[in-house]
Amino acid sequence: MEDGKYSKELNVAVRVVHMACSLCEKVQKQLLSTNSDQVKSKDDDSLVTVADWSVQATVSWMLKKAFGSQNISIVAEEDIQTLCKSESQSLLAMVVSAVNISLAEAPRFGLHGPEKPLSASEILEAISQCNSRGGPLGQHWVLDPVDGTLGFVRGDQYAVALAMIENGEVVMGVLGCPNYSVKDDGLNKYTQENPVMSKISSGEVGCVMYTRKGSGKAWMQPLIHRDETFEWPNSAKLVQVSSVDDPTLATFCEPVEKTNSNHSFAAGVASTVGLRNKPLRVYSMVKYAAIARGEAEIYMRFARAGYKEKIWDHAAGVLLVQEAGGVVTDAGGRPLDFSRGIYLEGLDRGIIACSGIKLHDKIIGAVYASWESSNLASSQKANNSHLRIHPSFTHTLKKKEKKVCAFQIPVTKLSTRSFRFSIISMIEKPTNLKTVITL
Numbered sequence: 001m002e003d004g005k006y007s008k009e010l011n012v013a014v015r016v017v018h019m020a021c022s023l024c025e026k027v028q029k030q031l032l033s034t035n036s037d038q039v040k041s042k043d044d045d046s047l048v049t050v051a052d053w054s055v056q057a058t059v060s061w062m063l064k065k066a067f068g069s070q071n072i073s074i075v076a077e078e079d080i081q082t083l084c085k086s087e088s089q090s091l092l093a094m095v096v097s098a099v100n101i102s103l104a105e106a107p108r109f110g111l112h113g114p115e116k117p118l119s120a121s122e123i124l125e126a127i128s129q130c131n132s133r134g135g136p137l138g139q140h141w142v143l144d145p146v147d148g149t150l151g152f153v154r155g156d157q158y159a160v161a162l163a164m165i166e167n168g169e170v171v172m173g174v175l176g177c178p179n180y181s182v183k184d185d186g187l188n189k190y191t192q193e194n195p196v197m198s199k200i201s202s203g204e205v206g207c208v209m210y211t212r213k214g215s216g217k218a219w220m221q222p223l224i225h226r227d228e229t230f231e232w233p234n235s236a237k238l239v240q241v242s243s244v245d246d247p248t249l250a251t252f253c254e255p256v257e258k259t260n261s262n263h264s265f266a267a268g269v270a271s272t273v274g275l276r277n278k279p280l281r282v283y284s285m286v287k288y289a290a291i292a293r294g295e296a297e298i299y300m301r302f303a304r305a306g307y308k309e310k311i312w313d314h315a316a317g318v319l320l321v322q323e324a325g326g327v328v329t330d331a332g333g334r335p336l337d338f339s340r341g342i343y344l345e346g347l348d349r350g351i352i353a354c355s356g357i358k359l360h361d362k363i364i365g366a367v368y369a370s371w372e373s374s375n376l377a378s379s380q381k382a383n384n385s386h387l388r389i390h391p392s393f394t395h396t397l398k399k400k401e402k403k404v405c406a407f408q409i410p411v412t413k414l415s416t417r418s419f420r421f422s423i424i425s426m427i428e429k430p431t432n433l434k435t436v437i438t439l
């Protein structure tokens with residue numbers, strides 16, 4: 001994995017994510033043991049912690065040190081608004097301390113930190129320099145410093161996610177999962193009943209996963225212990241998606257919070273497809289890690305209408321699943337579009353990640369079947385007046401070299417169901433194509 005395009009970027013990114021995980025582990029331990037003032041609410045009521053800002057500052061500083069500050073673009077989740085408020089002085093002091101402790105550890109990870117500790121203003125600058133908006137051209141680093149902040153403050157799963165987007169495509173993904181043990185079945189072990197803190201005393205370690213687009217390979221390394229030095233490849237081992245394609249044996253993941261995904265709609269899809277296992281509810285991009293590692297087969301995410309998914313919540317995880325052999329699309333079967341700034345614009349209803357195409361086809365089919373009857377349909381129809389084309393139709397049509405865009409017919413003209421049947425019969429008799437287009 002070291003040779004080839006992006007090899008230097010990947011090498012640095014993996015080491016930096018290891019550093020960030022080490023930082024997070026310290027902050028989480030302190031947070032859980034002292035119940036201190038390290039957590040704040042943002043204007044949108046989401047949480048942010050000392051770890052979010054500290055990781056963003058550390059990663060920003062290290063990437064700029066490695067690749068030069070002039071021509072590097074970083075898109076990241078946090079800004080410095082809250083930190084700059086007059087009442088946030090002690091919070092800022094905690095961030096300054098955490099960043100400098102982390103940067104001083106750089107040599108342990110084979111990197112060079114600053115010669116002397118950074119000042120508060122240098123740290124604020126490092127955080128605020130991650131203000132790129134991404135886009136269709138050029139290279140952009142994409143960072144979620146602590147994904148699953150709620151999991152983090154609850155002593156549960158969270159992830160540090162760093163990806164690179166080049167000309168609108170995710171080309172590299174690194175995902176640190178400090179509470180996801182490298183051992184098989186690492187996810188099931190630490191549940192709310194059996195909190196992660198037990199891991200810390202038992203000496204088990206989390207993992208860092210990484211991949212490069214087109215490599216067909218995804219790797220996993222253990223986090224290193226306090227006194228160890230990171231040596232590439234650091235016991236990296238290949239991971240692969242599960243080969244289970246029987247829905248009755250498959251496990252599906254979804255967000256813990258029902259505000260982030262419609263659990264009852266997912267349950268309907270699960271029952272249509274014949275999934276029998278209970279959903280595995282996990283915070284953060286660790287869900288993508290679980291699919292890439294073969295410990296679950298399906299990840300369904302159906303955000304409420306109007307919520308726009310952000311690229312940093314998905315980029316690294318999506319590429320890991322794809323390169324480990326899986327499939328990720330929106331709930332209409334189309335690829336996720338990372339080329340349009342900080343949001344996954346044009347996302348159709350939700351996100352479906354699967355270990356293989358067979359399960360994926362079934363899930364997408366079940367989404368179509370369930371959509372009309374669900375309450376989600378009514379709220380989103382208003383935003384989307386065009387009929388969607390089932391991806392299997394798209395596939396068949398493409399094979400027959402017909403243009404799918406010909407089927408953008410206003411929903412009001414026809415019920416979805418009867419239109420779908422028209423297309424099905426058309427596929428059987430392609431000569432009827434014109435009849436369908438003129439409907």
Ligand SMILES: Nc1ncnc2c1ncn2[C@@H]1O[C@H](COP(=O)(O)O)[C@@H](OP(=O)(O)O)[C@H]1O
Nearest residue numbers: 146147148149150255259260283284303307313
């Ligand atoms: N209403 C909403 N619907 C979907 N996702 C949301 C959401 N509000 C916040 N999120 C995103 O969901 C992420 C957590 O994902 P999950 O629910 O899978 O654990 C959050 O990441 P952060 O914790 O980095 O802010 C946040 O970006």
Ligand SMILES: [Mg+2]
Nearest residue numbers: 144147148313
């Ligand atoms: Mg996030």
